Amino acid sequence: MSRNLISGNSLPLRKYCDILSGFLIAGGAVFYLGSSFLGLIPLASGAALYLFIIFYFEGREKGAGAVKKHMSRLAVPVIGIVSAVFFGAIIMLLTGYDPVRSYAALFYGGFVKNWYVSVLNATPLIFTGLSIAFAFKAGLFNIGAEGQYYIGAMAGAWLGLTLDLSPLLSIMLIYIGGSFIASLWNFIPALLKVKTGAHEVITTMMFAHIARYLSPIFIRAFGGDPATSSHAYVTYEIPQSNWLLSFRAFIPDANYRLHTGILIAVATAFFVNYMLNNSKTGFEIRAVGFNRDAARVQGISIGKNIFIAMMAAGALAGMAGITQVLGLDHKLFENLQAGYGWNGISVALLASNHPIGVIFTSLLWGALDAGGQYMARTTNTPNSIVEIIKGIMLFLIVAKYIYIYAVKFIKKKRRGGNA
């Protein structure tokens, strides 16, 4: 009915509305990630406009269908999160902590007070999560993303210290060169996987340990001097021209540490999503991951695609390290337990390897970490409860079969009741 009224110019109008909603969402998201909560207004209105467009132009039925599809996709994660919070509360009660006060501090700290810390935490996680999700799409488990993270950080620091061109150009070169070097870290595991079938879980894991121990050597070579205590395990600072833009440049009250790496991370997630769904390579990689034999029958080269996926995974994890050096630290610390690789596994699994989902799960993980620190400071509840809550959450979300059982059980009961 509504379509007929504006039949002549419905397409251009639709297009304008789409652009407007996209613009509102993107702009709002930039400000929200820059820790300006005013960004939520355009973000929410853009989302509302988007919903309205679907309902208005595609009819009520289709709109309701789209909403239902999104809701059902979110059902398992939401149930998992809520139950993990519930189990966490039980653990707190059993061990003598106040769950209400702890959770209040956790969520207030993570999502409101120290939201910028959450965003800072999420930035490298998005990259490592994308790395692991991408490899999973090809049926590979890049468990050693932690190692590629170190290599990326080292390469970023090295190029950051040596390159001195115009800021934008050298930052771009650092990203290209650094992620290339990080992808090389997966070269041998990829080669071994293709040639001998050596499992990537073992090889990438061993390479992760090797990368961990290479970083102190690198730091000593670039300014870290164990003889002086002031500068012991840190490289020189990279020149300011190679730093990533800080959000302060356009949001005056943003925290000075908050850098725009998060925007690069989000853009990368959209790029990866686009590549996976719209390119030939993306299709082939998914085919190899979905059913190797069927892919082979189709004439898709298994080895080539495994190789590409491994190298791309290495490059993505390396970008996490580069972003951390260029954006946050501006130098390389000896930090042997950064954990971005391991947490990257969690966020990828939580998002069931959906690149866009990784953005949200990384923000959730980042917020839990930031909130946990705030909670530990303001209440006496130890920070590490967050690790348990994260573990339970992960388990409840990946073990989807629980819900299949639950649904079966409820249906059976209902049937029994009616009869």
Next chain:
Amino acid sequence: MPDWTFLMFLNTDLLVATVRLSTPITLAALGATVCEKAGVVNIAMEGIMIIGAFFAAVTAFYTGNPWLGLAAGVAAGGIYSLIHAVATISLHLDHVVSGAVLNILAFGITRYLMVLFFGHPGTSDAIPSFLGDYQFAVPFLSKIPVLGPVFFNQTPIIYISFFLVIFLSWFLKYTKTGLHIRAAGEHPLALETIGVSVYRIKYLAVFISGLASGLAGAYLSIENNVSFTEGMTNGKGFIALAAMISGGWSALGSFLSALFFGFADALQVRLQIFRVFHVPEELFIIFPYAATIIAVAGLVKRSRPPKADGVDFIIEKENE
């Protein structure tokens, strides 16, 4: 001209250290072997070990008795591994995913409990008495040159690991349950047809792997050490996986590969101490990890995993 004096350190002590360093790898690799023979891929050994190490240390600390600590570590490993069993067998979760989740969860649990039991994260307080005190020489056998001190003058869990290598080799090959475990990994449907519950056999195999990995953890915290440190497994669970693969999914092969990795580690420590080559010490530390990659790359082609390894097994029962 290299300094050849280091050659004097290629002696019996090096071999003794080899056995000591390989024991946790041996135990976890034995567990993994049983588990994968039954068709369940287990990459959670790292996490199970850390749980075992923690509960062994806590029990030994509060009771003052390292033997109770040993029992607690083994039991905790077994119980924790049951989560993997439920997730992969009953809930049909991907085996590798479940293992990865359990590794992450183990880190969180031990970190939380560290604060609860010892008031701080990091390293626990030293236990009053540790199993290293119970080193004993087997009469006669320990008198054999070289092999005597290496294999027959050791600490309790090391002897247990030797026993388990022999026992599990026999158990898998000659007992009925062992046959069922192998059948569950090779051809589960055939096993189900003859009336044996594949699920039950798989649960048993995962539980055994949990006990063995828990024992490996206990070795780390209360026999080779006097305290628990977060992350003290340091990739040993994954090296054990490599030992199992390069050992061709057999108990004896796992043991031999573990000895090789232990040797790489023992050698590394000595090269580092005596600075034979003038390079950064970290290059020595990475030596065992590099050796692992080479061993897996070189031997993986020759070894064959169980046919249904990691394959989900679903039976539809009619009355459901």
